[in-house]
Amino acid sequence: MSFFESFGLAIKNILSSKMRTFLTMLGIIIGVTAVIVIVGLGNGMQNYMKDSFSELGTNTLTVSIPGRGSSRSVSVDSMYQLVADNPQQLDKISPTVTMSGTVKIETETADSTTVTGVSEDYFQMKGYGISQGRGLNYVDVAQRKDVCVIGQYLNQAYYAGGAVGQTIKFNGTKLTIVGVMSQKSDTMEEGGSDDCIFLPYSTAARLSWTGTISSYLITVVDENQAAACKTLVEDYLYGIFSDENAYSVTSMAEMLDTMNSMINMVITILAAIAAISLVVGGIGIMNIMLVSVTERTREIGIRKALGAKERSIMQQFVIEAGTTSALGGILGIALGFALSSAASVIISTLMDSSMSVTPSMGSVLMAVGVSVGIGVIFGYLPAKKAARLNPIDALRYD
Amino acid sequence: MSALIEFQEVCKVYRMGDSEVWAADHISLVIHRGEFVAIVGQSGSGKSTCMNIIGCLDVPTSGTYLLDGRDVGSMNKNQLAEIRNKLLGFIFQQYNLLPKLTLLENVEVPLLYAGVPKPERHRRAQEALEMVGLGDKLRNKPSQLSGGQQQRVSIARALVGKPAVILADEPTGALDSHTGREVLRLLQQLHDDGNTIVLITHDNSIATQAQRIIRLEDGAVVYDGDAHAPEAVVTAGAIGTGGAS
Numbered sequence: 001m002s003f004f005e006s007f008g009l010a011i012k013n014i015l016s017s018k019m020r021t022f023l024t025m026l027g028i029i030i031g032v033t034a035v036i037v038i039v040g041l042g043n044g045m046q047n048y049m050k051d052s053f054s055e056l057g058t059n060t061l062t063v064s065i066p067g068r069g070s071s072r073s074v075s076v077d078s079m080y081q082l083v084a085d086n087p088q089q090l091d092k093i094s095p096t097v098t099m100s101g102t103v104k105i106e107t108e109t110a111d112s113t114t115v116t117g118v119s120e121d122y123f124q125m126k127g128y129g130i131s132q133g134r135g136l137n138y139v140d141v142a143q144r145k146d147v148c149v150i151g152q153y154l155n156q157a158y159y160a161g162g163a164v165g166q167t168i169k170f171n172g173t174k175l176t177i178v179g180v181m182s183q184k185s186d187t188m189e190e191g192g193s194d195d196c197i198f199l200p201y202s203t204a205a206r207l208s209w210t211g212t213i214s215s216y217l218i219t220v221v222d223e224n225q226a227a228a229c230k231t232l233v234e235d236y237l238y239g240i241f242s243d244e245n246a247y248s249v250t251s252m253a254e255m256l257d258t259m260n261s262m263i264n265m266v267i268t269i270l271a272a273i274a275a276i277s278l279v280v281g282g283i284g285i286m287n288i289m290l291v292s293v294t295e296r297t298r299e300i301g302i303r304k305a306l307g308a309k310e311r312s313i314m315q316q317f318v319i320e321a322g323t324t325s326a327l328g329g330i331l332g333i334a335l336g337f338a339l340s341s342a343a344s345v346i347i348s349t350l351m352d353s354s355m356s357v358t359p360s361m362g363s364v365l366m367a368v369g370v371s372v373g374i375g376v377i378f379g380y381l382p383a384k385k386a387a388r389l390n391p392i393d394a395l396r397y398d
Numbered sequence: 399m400s401a402l403i404e405f406q407e408v409c410k411v412y413r414m415g416d417s418e419v420w421a422a423d424h425i426s427l428v429i430h431r432g433e434f435v436a437i438v439g440q441s442g443s444g445k446s447t448c449m450n451i452i453g454c455l456d457v458p459t460s461g462t463y464l465l466d467g468r469d470v471g472s473m474n475k476n477q478l479a480e481i482r483n484k485l486l487g488f489i490f491q492q493y494n495l496l497p498k499l500t501l502l503e504n505v506e507v508p509l510l511y512a513g514v515p516k517p518e519r520h521r522r523a524q525e526a527l528e529m530v531g532l533g534d535k536l537r538n539k540p541s542q543l544s545g546g547q548q549q550r551v552s553i554a555r556a557l558v559g560k561p562a563v564i565l566a567d568e569p570t571g572a573l574d575s576h577t578g579r580e581v582l583r584l585l586q587q588l589h590d591d592g593n594t595i596v597l598i599t600h601d602n603s604i605a606t607q608a609q610r611i612i613r614l615e616d617g618a619v620v621y622d623g624d625a626h627a628p629e630a631v632v633t634a635g636a637i638g639t640g641g642a643s
Binding site: 005012013016298299301302303304305306307308309310311312391392395 | 450453455456475476479480482483484488490494495496498507508510511512555559
């Protein structure tokens with residue numbers, strides 16, 4: 001008897017007792033559904049994290065150099081030189097000078113506006129667009145010009161969209177607005193990421209009376225090599241300070257990796273717990289198959305009398321168990337996908353976030369493989385019992 | 399006529415605790431191709447054991463059983479299954495049809511295990527069912543038929559693989575006398591077509607439908623000869639002899 005004929009027979013038997021088959025499959029259905037939804041949730045979380053981090057830039061290193069007293073320091077030029085010396089790893093650099101002070105537009109004061117001194121490359125490094133006017137350029141930085149680029153919020157709120165050419169006052173210094181940035185966040189609000197001012201770092205250093213710049217943003221060529229680039233910068237800084245506390249380099253990609261591996265671990269543990277129900281489901285299949293062998297003793301006797309070999313009987317029962325649990329697996333996948341999209345909708349409405357539960361192809365394949373495997377493994381014992389039945393006893397069985 | 403079934407001193411011993419039960423006690427017999435033989439005996443006479451051995455469902459404890467010249471006693475389970483499939487057709491008292499399958503599928507089962515391809519299986523099963531007069535009920539389930547019809551299906555199933563021997567175990571046991579006679583007529587017809595038929599029964603009136611009767615008592619042959627001889631229908635015990643012919 002060929003595999004396909006055994007398969008047809010299995011389908012026929014399964015269909016002849018739908019309720020029982022469904023109850024038998026339930027364990028597998030629940031197990032597969034749980035695994036798929038949990039892995040989907042994990043994927044969703046990872047994607048959400050990745051999106052959030054990539055807004056911050058996963059290809060960036062944030063370098064902070066508090067220094068070690070006044071004895072040693074690192075100059076802006078030497079940091080630029082470091083990037084220029086390592087074109088394979090490091091792409092661009094921008095000093096970042098965070099400033100505090102009062103921002104005045106005409107007579108109004110903007111309290112929550114962030115003011116940062118940056119280089120001409122900064123906008124490109126962060127992927128910020130310029131919607132009006134121009135960005136900062138080399139001349140602005142080199143000549144410490146009193147110019148700035150402002151966020152869209154300020155443009156809309158204070159200049160009615162026509163800020164370019166106007167002026168803004170920071171700590172009493174009049175800055176000329178040369179450009180307006182494209183809108184960054186969905187909702188423009190006070191204190192948001194569109195409520196900002198960028199000026200040349202050289203100007204910023206002059207205005208805040210700081211001789212040394214202690215914070216830099218560096219972009220790396222390949223974000224998968226972020227860890228190596230981080231080490232490169234650290235090694236350079238250690239060479240200057242010989243003290244690990246004098247500087248710190250943070251890689252967004254590395255933080256994302258750490259976060260991902262944590263999520264993965266949690267998901268693996270949860271999925272393993274869910275997988276226990278697959279084992280329980282397998283035992284349910286074994287139980288029903290054992291009952292089925294007893295019920296069908298006479299049928300087995302008849303088949304053997306008519307020439308069925310042990311292998312054929314065995315094959316019939318193993319395929320039946322495998323098919324039952326594979327069907328359970330398929331239903332579980334369908335249910336898993338349905339629950340995943342339901343969960344996505346619920347999460348996005350209740351928690352006001354865009355996280356979506358995305359079941360992975362891997363988890364689906366694994367679910368099918370595991371459920372068929374479980375059926376075959378747990379169907380083996382009952383099938384063996386069936387195949388071993390003595391045809392005379394089996395024919396006499398009532 | 400060549401010997402199809404040959405028992406040489408066949409014994410079958412069951413152990414019941416400490417005692418041994420000789421269900422077959424040195425039985426020797428020969429059944430030729432084309433014969434219609436009835437094996438008769440009361441319950442406990444060893445006729446079921448005899449049938450199980452002939453049907454390759456069991457092997458003798460000692461002695462030799464040659465089926466179509468092949469020594470069955472030394473075969474393993476798979477070889478026995480193959481012999482059952484190719485050389486034997488079973489007709490049971492309880493019909494033993496598979497309730498979930500249609501008549502056509504039931505009759506196809508022996509061909510399924512013989513590895514016959516599907517179209518040929520269909521054709522042969524249909525022919526067999528037409529032969530027993532059920533050609534119009536191919537898609538019915540056994541439960542939709544009367545007992546006599548079901549027995550005819552099982553006859554079709556026994557025939558379909560063109561076996562060397564048709565083994566009928568109390569084929570009329572579950573039927574009323576009228577349908578029982580119909581089934582016997584069908585067997586008679588199969589015999590006329592050249593089939594070898596071994597009928598196992600406890601009922602003398604049914605046994606006399608055969609050409610030859612082999613009577614068993616306590617695991618031994620007490621009569622083996624013409625079904626229409628007067629001593630054939632009388633139990634050996636009743637005429638006071640320990641063995642016959």
